[in-house]
Structures are given as structure tokens and as C-alpha cells.
Amino acid sequence: MxxxxxxxxxxxxxxxxxxxxxxxxxxxxxxxxxxxxxxxxxxxxxxxxxxxxxxxxxxxxxxxxxxxxxxxxxxxxxxxxxxxxxxxxxxxxxxxxxxxxxxxxxxxxxxxxxxxxxxxxxxxxxxxxxxxxxxxxxxxxxxxxxxxxxxxxxxxxxxxxxxxxxxxYYTYTEHRSRADKYSILTAQKLHASGKKVGLMKPYISAFGRFVTMYILKLGILDGWKGFKIAQISAASNILKYKELIRLNKENGN
Missing domain, CATH: 3.90.550.10 (Spore Coat Polysaccharide Biosynthesis Protein SpsA; Chain A)
Structure with missing residues (x-):
């Protein structure tokens, strides 16, 4: 053994x-x-x-x-x-x-x-x-x-x-806080790799994320919790790409 x-x-x-x-x-x-x-x-x-x-x-x-x-x-x-x-x-x-x-x-x-x-x-x-x-x-x-x-x-x-x-996650607030933390870290990772995005990317990505999680992946069957998961994930996607755009501008990219 x-x-x-x-x-x-x-x-x-x-x-x-x-x-x-x-x-x-x-x-x-x-x-x-x-x-x-x-x-x-x-x-x-x-x-x-x-x-x-x-x-x-x-x-x-x-x-x-x-x-x-x-x-x-x-x-x-x-x-x-x-x-x-x-x-x-x-x-x-x-x-x-x-x-x-x-x-x-x-x-x-x-x-x-x-x-x-x-x-x-x-x-x-x-x-x-x-x-x-x-x-x-x-x-x-x-x-x-x-x-x-x-x-x-x-x-x-x-x-x-x-x-x-x-x-x-024990609360929605905890989910949002941790999701935002990961979004900031992911933006830093993308920036370090040279990733660039357009000004509409945060919103297009967020919309796609919400539809994928809540509709295509049947989050609607998870009830209100499924809606909150999709909503918070979409909001954090906006933050991720806005932060990436900010980092690129800050460094002249």
C-alpha cells in the first residue's frame, strides 16, 4: 500500500x-x-x-x-x-x-x-x-x-x-470581494503577458459571461443563487478588463 x-x-x-x-x-x-x-x-x-x-x-x-x-x-x-x-x-x-x-x-x-x-x-x-x-x-x-x-x-x-x-462563499459580499481580488490579480497577469483589449471589452466580456453561466450553463436552475453567481462573475469581468486597460495606459501601452 x-x-x-x-x-x-x-x-x-x-x-x-x-x-x-x-x-x-x-x-x-x-x-x-x-x-x-x-x-x-x-x-x-x-x-x-x-x-x-x-x-x-x-x-x-x-x-x-x-x-x-x-x-x-x-x-x-x-x-x-x-x-x-x-x-x-x-x-x-x-x-x-x-x-x-x-x-x-x-x-x-x-x-x-x-x-x-x-x-x-x-x-x-x-x-x-x-x-x-x-x-x-x-x-x-x-x-x-x-x-x-x-x-x-x-x-x-x-x-x-x-x-x-x-x-x-458564506455570503454574497464575500463572493464579490474575493472575485474582485482574483480579477485584479488576473489583470496583472494579463498585463505582464502583454495582453491588450479595446474599451468595449469589459462590457462585451461581462455580457458573455452572464449569458454563458446563467443561460447556457443552466444557472437559472440554481435559482436566485445561480443569478447571483452569474451577476457577480459578470461584474468582476468588467473590473478585470478595466484594470487591464488602466495598467496598459499607466505603462504607456
């Missing part, structure tokens, strides 16, 4: 981290939490759970996740966000994969809880994420946001049964 290191990065995750840790107790041979100096009860909860708790300054998503992976003592890593948790079916699927011996990488289907409701459409579901992989053949890359897992060789992909439960 292969051994599995569960790796989680945190910053002020007291409302989520206990649930995340509890969900991997049955599958993990070690649990490592790399924390960026939380000021809430994250450290206390982690220490009570008996996990390995390390604190380090924030270096961005990719670099911080790579640092966390380097702390593991096993080759196979389950990378878990603090606001995620394995359901019972997924726990069993991971255990069965361990018994057989891990090969390649393993994909989990993430199901998001948004302000108390499970979202089954809105382009948020299905949402397949690679979460188990060999440390020696992978690394996280991405300077600004939306880090990606890169491989040093081709690895077979295996889908696991069950759901990776994602407790994303």
Missing part, C-alpha cells in the same frame, strides 16, 4: 480547517498544514487535531503550495484547499486507490456549496480537479493567480468516485 501525505495551505481558516482535516483522517498517513501566520484560531485547531503545523510567509499560491509539498515525507500527495472536504464515497475511493497502489494522477469532482446551497449548474459543476499526484513528477506554476499543476512527464488520469465538497 502506498502512503499518502495530505497538504493544506491556510490563512485565517478557522471556520473550515477542522472539517477539512477530519475528512482526510482515514486516508492520510500524514497531514501537513502550511500556514501564513493566521491571526484567528487556525493554529489552535490544527494543533488540537494533531497535524504537522508549519508557519511561513506567503509567497503566492504556486510557490506556497510547492513549499508545502516539499515538507511531505511521502511521494504521493493529496493537495486539499482549506475550504474543501472529501465526502464518504470519495474517502473510500481514495482508500481503494491506495490499496491498489497509486499510478498517474487522480481527479476529483468538486461540488460547491454557495451561501448554503449546493450548486449543480452555473458552469461550477461538474468541476474536475487533480488532487492526488506524485511529488517528484509535478509542480505548481503560476505567478499571480489560478495556479496550475505541471507534469515532468505524461501521467495517466484517473477519476475517483464521490465528491470533493467545496464550502466556497
Amino acid at each position: 502506498d502512503q499518502l501525505s495530505v497538504v493544506i495551505i491556510t490563512l485565517n481558516e478557522e471556520r473550515n480547517i477542522g472539517r477539512a482535516i477530519d475528512s482526510v483522517m482515514k486516508v492520510a498517513d500524514e497531514i501537513i498544514v502550511l500556514d501564513s501566520f493566521s491571526t484567528d484560531k487556525t493554529a489552535e485547531i490544527c494543533k488540537d487535531k494533531g497535524v504537522r503545523f508549519v508557519q511561513e510567509q506567503w509567497h503566492g499560491y504556486a510557490k506556497t503550495k510547492n513549499l508545502a509539498n516539499s515538507l511531505s515525507t511521502h511521494e504521493w500527495i493529496l493537495s486539499l484547499d482549506a475550504d474543501e472536504a472529501l465526502d464518504e464515497t470519495l474517502q473510500q475511493a481514495v482508500l481503494e486507490a491506495k490499496e491498489r497502489g497509486f499510478k498517474g494522477v487522480y481527479i476529483m469532482n468538486r461540488l460547491t456549496n454557495y451561501c448554503g446551497s449546493w450548486i449543480k449548474h452555473s458552469s461550477w459543476y461538474p468541476d474536475f480537479k487533480i488532487r492526488i499526484f506524485p511529488k517528484s513528477k509535478t509542480s505548481w506554476e503560476g505567478e499571480f493567480v489560478h495556479e496550475e499543476l505541471n507534469f515532468t512527464e505524461n501521467l495517466v488520469e484517473n477519476k475517483l468516485k464521490g465528491h470533493l465538497l467545496h464550502y466556497s
Whole structure:
């Protein structure tokens, strides 16, 4: 049987981290939490759970996740966000994969809880994420946001049964705030790559985003929550491209 290191990065995750840790107790041979100096009860909860708790300054998503992976003592890593948790079916699927011996990488289907409701459409579901992989053949890359897992060789992909439960946003205000944060980071990434857009791009993109999420991806079936997801996503698209235009003008582009 292969051994599995569960790796989680945190910053002020007291409302989520206990649930995340509890969900991997049955599958993990070690649990490592790399924390960026939380000021809430994250450290206390982690220490009570008996996990390995390390604190380090924030270096961005990719670099911080790579640092966390380097702390593991096993080759196979389950990378878990603090606001995620394995359901019972997924726990069993991971255990069965361990018994057989891990090969390649393993994909989990993430199901998001948004302000108390499970979202089954809105382009948020299905949402397949690679979460188990060999440390020696992978690394996280991405300077600004939306880090990606890169491989040093081709690895077979295996889908696991069950759901990776994602407790994303507890309020609409929280969603808007985080979406705007990611939009600013994405604009910086686009600017660094030399991307240029016209003055109408923010509005055309926002309209397309809303129609795609609410109509084409059946967000309407998610009710009011589906409407809010599409609305906030569209508004953040406006911000992203306005910020990109501002950065380009500021730098004479």
C-alpha cells in the first residue's frame, strides 16, 4: 500500500480547517498544514487535531503550495484547499486507490456549496480537479493567480468516485470581494503577458459571461443563487478588463 501525505495551505481558516482535516483522517498517513501566520484560531485547531503545523510567509499560491509539498515525507500527495472536504464515497475511493497502489494522477469532482446551497449548474459543476499526484513528477506554476499543476512527464488520469465538497462563499459580499481580488490579480497577469483589449471589452466580456453561466450553463436552475453567481462573475469581468486597460495606459501601452 502506498502512503499518502495530505497538504493544506491556510490563512485565517478557522471556520473550515477542522472539517477539512477530519475528512482526510482515514486516508492520510500524514497531514501537513502550511500556514501564513493566521491571526484567528487556525493554529489552535490544527494543533488540537494533531497535524504537522508549519508557519511561513506567503509567497503566492504556486510557490506556497510547492513549499508545502516539499515538507511531505511521502511521494504521493493529496493537495486539499482549506475550504474543501472529501465526502464518504470519495474517502473510500481514495482508500481503494491506495490499496491498489497509486499510478498517474487522480481527479476529483468538486461540488460547491454557495451561501448554503449546493450548486449543480452555473458552469461550477461538474468541476474536475487533480488532487492526488506524485511529488517528484509535478509542480505548481503560476505567478499571480489560478495556479496550475505541471507534469515532468505524461501521467495517466484517473477519476475517483464521490465528491470533493467545496464550502466556497458564506455570503454574497464575500463572493464579490474575493472575485474582485482574483480579477485584479488576473489583470496583472494579463498585463505582464502583454495582453491588450479595446474599451468595449469589459462590457462585451461581462455580457458573455452572464449569458454563458446563467443561460447556457443552466444557472437559472440554481435559482436566485445561480443569478447571483452569474451577476457577480459578470461584474468582476468588467473590473478585470478595466484594470487591464488602466495598467496598459499607466505603462504607456
